[in-house]
Amino acid sequence: MVPHLVTALTGPINELEQRILESMPAIERWFRLEWMEHTPPFYSSVDIRNAGFKLAPVDTDLFPGGFNNLTPDMLPLAVQAAMAAIEKICPEAKNLLLVPEPHLLSKKFYLMNLQRLVQIFSLAGLNVRLGMLDDRQTDASTLDLPDGSHLEVEPLLRTKRRLGLKNFDPCTILLNTDLSAGVPKVLEDLHEQYLLPPLHAGWSQRRKSRHFQAYEEVAKKFAKLLGMDPWLINPMHTQCGEVDWQQPQGLDCVRSNVDALLTKIRRKHKEYGINEKPFVVVKADDGPSGLGLMTVRDAKELDEPGFRERHMAITGGQPTGEVIIQEGVPTYERMNEAVAEPVVCMIDRYVVGGFYRIHADRGIDQSLNAPGASFVPLAFAESHHLPRPGEKPGVSAPNRFYMYGVIGRLAMLAAAYELEATDPNAEVYE
Template sequence: MVPHLITALTGPINELEQRVLDSMPAIERWFRLEWMEHTPPFYTAVDVRNAGFKLAPVDTNFFPGGWNNLTSAMLPLAVQAAQAAIEKICPEARNLLIVPENNSRSTFYLMNLAQLRRIFNMAGLNVRIGSISPDIKKSTTIELPDGESITLEPVVRTKGRLGLKDFDPCTILLNNDLRAGVPGILEDLHEQYLLPPLHASWTTRRKSTHFRCYEEVAKRFGKLIGVDHWLITPMFEKYGVADLRTPEGLAALASRIDGMLTKVKKKYKEYGIKEKPFLVIKADNRTSGNTILSVRDTKDLEAKLRKMGAGVEDAPDPLELILQEGVLTNERVNDAVAEPVVYLMDRYVVGGFYRMHAERGVDENLSAPGSSYVPLAFAESTHLPQPGVRPGASAPNRFYMYGVIGRLAMLAASYELEATDPDAERYD
């Protein structure tokens, strides 16, 4: 169930596409067997980067908020995936409660909620939106630019269940990553399914755990199709706690960056890549903020930190950091730098879009103020992957690859949730 899309593409791609297409039957069988053993996250969004010489995920979101970017042509697939997911979890489900972000009155985000409501309505559920924000004390209706409206209602906790005044749901869908902490109202629910689970939230989640799981998945996948897993994996290191308020802390970070850049340069040399490598420094836990810094040379590190208001004298409190190999993007939409974002529900790819930014470079984070979005349009149903077509010449083939990378990240997410489940039985 991988959509094949028709958005025009530019930028090179290597023989990886050919290897993936030649291995398609083995790949699909491998995924089927994996999903017999592992439970996918309820929904996921994966940011993918195509550097031409490698194709890799750089971020995986368990609480995606851009569903309004999916076109109406994508809705049937999303509805089918929603039905499959709900049938596995609560076959007799009648009512679904969506819990949104607190205090978000962004029109873009509210339209995302309206799209989620539409998907689950079409899947056969009664859907309402219940806010856990203390600011929502009564039913509040908000008009949207497209003529729709959504109503936010205050949640009610009674007898170990979460619902609304006259609405008792079987399933509660979180569209709130709880980075400010898990409120007690969501804990110890009785016979209700909370999706994703609380341990998927940024209160406990670490990016380094996800990418460790992804590396494990990518190594096995690379062996399956006979490619170096580096071609689909960003190198990373869990840095731990960094104190950038002291020269010693800054020097320690610079040393680790130098060491990792050396490893990336070695792979570039192995593949004859002429680009200059870079690293991306991120907070390992988004409760510490979402600062992302690209570094090509440690000589620029202190200047870049100062520019961001994080120099030695005025640095933030110690942060948990992850160092990640930077992946260039060779994709363009109307000359703007772009990256595909793949949306998944249950174990299915249901669509996606290009995130683009006219003022950002090929090595910069595009998820920033000023970004815009171009939906990835479905091709006609007759446009299936075309194994005989020259690599890079077929949009369906390119988007099949994006779907494979998205599913690898989703599989890694299922490994991650299993590893961090506080209620799981473990055997040493």
């Protein structure tokens, strides 16, 4: 099932799809060479927007949920990717400790995501157990899933040098919690254990602006390879540090950057003959996507009554905070008349599937990562997911999904750049 693209502005994207398909051998070789130099995140998911005139990532999650939304047909791919990832890190691995997000354990959809992760890594040949990141939990607890199955979550057991569970000493610890509230002491100073993703990938230290700065670098390299304009796949952005929402002058940085970015977007729209009013999205530079996003079409909106109070939601009600101002990429994909956006899921350097996030109550310029969203697997009409060079652009599901996978992998590569640049343990050479 492929959503239809409700826009006449499909020319640039159809041309992009054609160019990507024609350049497939060069693209795959380019990725292969990049992965010889850079280590991919252990797993990731990327939200993508298809505007018809532009195809770009808008968020990259390094502690992804949503694996339960993948079609069962994609499970073998996920298992193979998990095997490859584990073999690179800890070939003799026997035990894997999976640490979930504590505040989501009451959510059925999240439990199903955990169940799928346990399934993937069990089939990859690991003993998988769940450890609760909560000092108050002293006993194991059983969590009921909608399908009648159960998951057991046990209290973590920290020794001087290692982290595990009672009678369970893992080689690898896989975090599925984004560390927004900071790094718990229990995860620090571990020895001879692999902690994935690394602590500096958590939202207490990570910044969206750093990621999209790295993505801009990746997009320029890729665009040079294909002989195209990087803007077609890159959402422009800028950043403001420590905005004080309670002071009139506190918005000066936001106001000037919104105005400058809107001017750049208008220039690009004029270049490509796009008759659309541009917009930017103002959001917290840290923290999960979907929280506190605000759409701005004119810098004057920043001076409207009540605007400042609404925008404090961006920083969780705090009077100050860092923000990223990002080019708004509308989504013109629809499924059953509801707005849709593709999400690409990856383990190691491999695309293992994806799904459409759908929201009937949201507009083309709003975040779909909000309560009320539903999910549909990227279901392939054929028994395989390989692209089909030579077919007419815009009509083939495998070709569309291959193009999404390329964009997802570009964002994943940017995350690799980002994590290398922010690694506190990296050696610095003068």
